[in-house]
Amino acid sequence: MSDALMIDADSNALLVELAVVIPTFNEIDNVEELLRRLERVLQGVAFEVIFVDDDSPDGTAERLQALSRRFPRVRCLRRVGRRGLSSACVEGMLASGAPFLAVMDADLQHDEALLPSMLGVLRDEPIDIVVGSRFVEGGAVGDWQSSRQSISAVATRLSQRVLGLTLADPMSGFFMIRREAFEAAVYRLSSIGFKILVDLLASSPTPLRVRELPYVFRNRLAGESKLDNRVAWDYLMLLADKTIGRFVSPRFVSFAAIGASGVLVHLAVLRLVLGLGGDFVFAQSSAVMVAMVGNFLLNNALTYRDQRLRGWAMLAGLLKFMVACGLGAVANIGVASYVHGDSGGWLLSGLAGIIIGTFWNYFATAYLVWLRPKRA
Numbered sequence: 423m424s425d426a427l428m429i430d431a432d433s434n435a436l437l438v439e440l441a442v443v444i445p446t447f448n449e450i451d452n453v454e455e456l457l458r459r460l461e462r463v464l465q466g467v468a469f470e471v472i473f474v475d476d477d478s479p480d481g482t483a484e485r486l487q488a489l490s491r492r493f494p495r496v497r498c499l500r501r502v503g504r505r506g507l508s509s510a511c512v513e514g515m516l517a518s519g520a521p522f523l524a525v526m527d528a529d530l531q532h533d534e535a536l537l538p539s540m541l542g543v544l545r546d547e548p549i550d551i552v553v554g555s556r557f558v559e560g561g562a563v564g565d566w567q568s569s570r571q572s573i574s575a576v577a578t579r580l581s582q583r584v585l586g587l588t589l590a591d592p593m594s595g596f597f598m599i600r601r602e603a604f605e606a607a608v609y610r611l612s613s614i615g616f617k618i619l620v621d622l623l624a625s626s627p628t629p630l631r632v633r634e635l636p637y638v639f640r641n642r643l644a645g646e647s648k649l650d651n652r653v654a655w656d657y658l659m660l661l662a663d664k665t666i667g668r669f670v671s672p673r674f675v676s677f678a679a680i681g682a683s684g685v686l687v688h689l690a691v692l693r694l695v696l697g698l699g700g701d702f703v704f705a706q707s708s709a710v711m712v713a714m715v716g717n718f719l720l721n722n723a724l725t726y727r728d729q730r731l732r733g734w735a736m737l738a739g740l741l742k743f744m745v746a747c748g749l750g751a752v753a754n755i756g757v758a759s760y761v762h763g764d765s766g767g768w769l770l771s772g773l774a775g776i777i778i779g780t781f782w783n784y785f786a787t788a789y790l791v792w793l794r795p796k797r798a
């Protein structure tokens with residue numbers, strides 16, 4: 423052991439008690455102000471700030487690196503070729519040795535003035551995680567559109583019903599957790615999508631002792647929200663993974679759900695073309711084509727969002743997808759005929775064909791179309 427380490431080991435004073443982990447994507451005009459505010463509210467606390475940036479095109483990482491040269495308590499963990507709010511938070515927390523780990527957004531919507539009280543609770547009480555909550559007495563969402571309010575309410579109720587979570591604001595992205603509680607949960611985390619708090623609460627091997635503290639959700643300082651429709655889909659995939667994930671992968675759930683929606687698209691197009699006076703074979707063929715293209719686009723955008731194909735690769739992917747699913751249809755028909763000939767009823771035979779066809783389509787397209795290493 424070097425002399426320097428011997429000296430540090432002699433002193434019990436913690437040089438880092440708290441890590442504030444901040445995921446960023448295109449937040450260049452927010453990070454400096456956030457840092458200024460953290461310095462102000464956390465005076466006297468030994469803290470470090472770990473920004474996790476997914477290679478933002480606006481140059482957030484360069485700005486953060488410049489800040490880290492001037493302020494040793496700041497670090498920028500830059501991820502290349504990756505996206506994801508939850509996984510960014512997880513990796514930021516893993517990068518720190520601090521006993522207390524906070525997560526907050528970079529856009530100043532989360533009230534940094536709450537951090538000292540959060541820390542106080544973890545220091546003094548037998549609580550594992552303190553959550554900044556908009557839905558307990560004293561908290562509020564600020565001026566949110568009513569559509570966003572009702573979506574948030576539905577998502578919250580889902581987590582209460584499906585996962586049995588009891589807190590008022592499980593969707594919060596603002597919390598502070600004891601490192602041991604985080605580490606006990608880390609192997610089971612799904613790290614899908616936006617809802618890292620739901621993930622942590624549902625992944626912990628023992629129920630976490632939670633305290634909610636109120637705060638008022640503010641407006642974004644600069645830049646725009648990354649919350650879009652895909653975030654809702656990711657949330658459903660998180661719920662699926664947390665319930666049936668032991669048996670099937672969330673990708674398969676996503677693929678099968680999109681496949682099922684393809685049946686509706688198919689029937690709708692069939693009806694439409696027949697209604698326009700097309701003959702049946704033409705109408706059925708159009709329906710197959712539209713459903714296949716639709717399924718491909720949805721799977722590309724949702725199931726394989728993290729390795730989405732673009733441009734020419736997308737066109738090539740579509741052709742391979744159609745070939746693979748065409749073979750899947752042959753397998754489907756083959757299996758169904760076999761079961762039927764073996765005296766199975768129409769329902770059982772049809773279902774057997776669908777199940778085999780779906781598995782075939784999933785594995786064949788995963789292998790042929792999407793799950794390829796980007797750089798060999």
Ligand code: GDD
Pocket residue numbers: 444445446447448449474475476505506507510526527528529531593594595596616617618646647648649
């Ligand atoms: N590294 C990384 N990668 N960061 C991301 C990504 C990503 O793919 N997507 C978003 N972020 C960062 C943003 O830069 C911001 O700092 C933070 O995550 C939250 O993103 P916003 O786009 O501002 O989300 P929001 O304000 O709509 O929703 C937030 O607040 C809600 C209420 O607390 C999120 O924290 C939600 O999870 C939360 O429910």
Ligand code: MN
Pocket residue numbers: 527529531642647
């Ligand atoms: Mn925000």
